[in-house]
Amino acid sequence: MSDIWTMIWKETKDSVLQGGRTAAIRLLLAIGILGLLLPWQLGQSWLALSPAALLLILYMPFLFTSMSIGDAIAGERERHTLETLLASRISDRAILLGKILVTVGSAWGMALVSLLLGMVAANLANGQGRWVFYGSFVLFVEALVLSLLTSLLATSAGVLISLRAATVRQAQQTLALSAVVLLGALILATRAVPAQVLLTPATSAPQLWLVVMAALVVLDAILLGATLVSFQRSRLI
């Protein structure tokens, strides 16, 4: 466990805090769009956590992960820091889990910040003269759990893509393309659903989100298992 904490310490220093001005601007831009602009436009529908709002919140980890995991895996390999790490006593599993936990934590943290900021923006846009919390506390908690699960899904998929990429640029391009394709698929899927349904409060269907959660848990377990099998010294040298 202490090795995982060491890797979390290292990843936080190397990737999150030292990402430079460009990374900070990209992060702020993403939070600005998903935590301020869209909640402002959706207003009451955002506060009611309609399917449209939830899909936006769940998409966020894919966007964030596409920016960060490529650097954490393919970038380390390209800069030859991974080779030195693998030559030390730390286990493959600690290296991988440290990277995954930091990326998931950051992506989930971003979703949480956007949810909280979005509440302020939607309240301001709504202009009812009083502050309201999200329509259903259960749905709010479900949104948090769902965003955690999608963060893990996006990160595990990102690790697998990065391990197969020859360079960090190739990894980032593939991840960015995947995020765009996913966004396109979401847009097409939501077009098939009447706008009224998309913007209706989802409080009547918390069970539906429980089913989605269960499916995500299964998918997460499969992808995480695949990353643990793939991330091995003998395959990385």
Place this chain on the structure above:
Amino acid sequence: MPEPVIYLDHLSRSFGTVKALDDLSLEVPAGIVFGFLGPNGAGKTTTIHLLLGLLEPTHGQARVLGFDTRTQADEIRARSGTLLEFAGLYERVSAEDNLDLYGRIYRMPAPARQARIKELLTHLDLWDRRRDLVGTWSWGMKRKLAVARALLHRPPLIFLDEPTAGLDPMAAAALRRELASLVAQDQATVFLTTHNLAEAEKLCAQVVVMRQGKLLAMDAPDALRAGTGGQEAEIVGRGFTEQALAMVRSRPEVAHAELQRNHLLIELHGESDISPLVRVLVDAGAEIEEVHRGQSSLEEVFLTLMEEEKR
């Protein structure tokens, strides 16, 4: 007899049809700097990867610090320090944090970690720049920092893959001095790969010469020089006529003689006496100012071995 720190028994490693290491057997005793010499493609880096258990051998076996590289590689890595071909430093992080990370990885308690970091950075003249991001440092400073990282947890065995590669002669000499002093202080065994033969000559108690994964020679540098290169003589003076040169070349103890301006360079067979040659030259009318004799350098031995292998 104490167990060798490194023991290789017919170790081979192939990548597809390419044999990176071919049937290598050797023993490295404790407490010495062991030089692993060879040109690019000799199998130096592959050998380090095999010894650290990062690669599996195709044939043969290796034991490092008494542990099997196939089944106990974790134990080997826990007791080794490494500087691989690339420094592998985190350039967006400070020098102090780079060392702190590896101190944590090797589970050094915080006070011991901080004290050791200060000791190493001070010794290597990097302490004042410890909070700078490593990315802003020169190549030489980065190599020094990577050496410090390899020594940080006082491992009994240190792998150094071309530690002075890319350094200017002054910086390389300084790093060699510092490395020798730090290693002597910690009484560690060093497995040093290099194609810098002067470096091997200065640092190593024992060397192997490799070419394309095959062992060509293994001995102490002095013994290698004596066994392979023979003696050399340099005679400085004037009046070295063609006739005098022909007389020198005809002597049985002379392997090769060559005139470069007023320097006559002679390669001798074994431990031959040089005075009869001087007499021959004086009798032929030459005026002798100085006579020097010495052994071939390790570089000459290395080149001879490479030539012999090609043939």
